[in-house]
Amino acid sequence: MKWKGNRQSSNVEDRRGQRGPRMGGRGINPLLLAPLIRLLFSKTGLIIIGILLLLGLVTGVNPLSFITGGAGPVSGQTSGPYKESADESEMAAFSRTILANTEDVWNSLIDNYREPTLVLYNGAVASACGRASSATGPFYCPGDEKLYLDMSFFDEMERRMNAPGDFAQAYVIAHEVGHHLQKLMGITDQVDRLRGQMSTAEFNKYSVRLELQADFLAGVWAHHSQEMTTVRLQPGDLQEALNAAYAIGDDRLQKQQTGRVIPDSFTHGTSEQRMRWFKKGYDTGDLEQGDTFSANPL
Incomplete structure (x- = not known):
């Protein structure tokens, strides 16, 4: 994936090295x-x-x-300036570049697009959605419209999930930006209002549709980023993203962790569903094709 030399986003908070509140x-x-x-x-x-x-x-x-x-x-106590390694420095530059590219794409597709902020942290972090640790994985908080990323997750993807590659990492960032788009479109609030009105198993089905739509939006970003010729894919890059989508499917993760698969507990979708919806967004580039809430079957 060719990304070096492109614009880096200024919508980034670097909280690495900070202790929690x-x-x-x-x-x-x-x-x-x-x-x-x-x-x-x-x-x-x-x-x-x-x-x-x-x-x-x-x-x-x-x-x-x-x-x-x-x-x-x-709040935000530090133990001195954070000293990053050369690899961390490059990964931070990569994350800023991918975020900038999502800004360019979505500003071109959506009127009055409100850009989110990326928070880089390590260990633990406080957000408007509460405190989280690195074990939570990357997440988007609609309360403050920020993406939270401990870049050690990328190492985890490569070592434990067998999903290496820079485009796999770009997919992760683009997926969280997809959740930001859902917030701007009012979809997140609509789903949240359903919480408590139904059983956990029923609500999980809506959660799955929300996640699959974020995968689709990540695919739409990938489609249009190629047309803008700023971040260019190379042979094998698309497969890296599909591998990442496969690696974080609910069925695969449950099978790895417990040896069992419990569909009623799915919150993100199966590996096959995640790959298919990302690929649909990538192939079509059409926002109108991403209504996961009406799709039947998923």
Whole structure:
């Protein structure tokens, strides 16, 4: 896959090397908690609270620190500048380039396209959808319209899933961008409203259709990226993406992990379905062909 030398997206947050949110300081001594609560609800306590708030505004110090002796909630603590390896540097450049290419494609196809942000992290990360670890895998959070990626997942794809290749990695990013498109089109919210109105097994069927549509949208991106001649496929690249789609099918993953396949628990679709819907998007490049919710059978 030829990608070097192309534009890299600026819609990227690099949080690698950051520790997750934590509470700073020593906290409140439990023995002082009861009298402190009585004080806060007294007339004197209200005056003290007012003074603390004023001090916080003037000094910029968290008012909690005057009570706890610490710094209050601290987010995004770092242990110093993150030192990336040469391989990590190239992979980060690759991720920024693929994101930029998706921006170019979708801006050309969709009016007023709102570009998502890619968050690079390692270990664990906090999002509007909650905290997640690297074990979660790449994900999109509709709450903040950001894609979250621990690039070690690409190593996992190659070593454990037998799905190597740069276009396989590009497919992963494009799939998450597909979820962003679903958010912009209102599809994600429609599906979310169904949660709680039916059994888990029934809702899982809608989840599968949502995921397969994101695969289709990734295929549409791949189709049009070729027409724009910025990111060019080479022999074998398409097969890399299909291998990746096959590797993360629910049936294959369940068989590997438990030796059993339970269709009612599928949330992403079978290997065959994921490959077929990506290929359909790639072959047609037509957004009108991607209505997985009306397709029967899938």
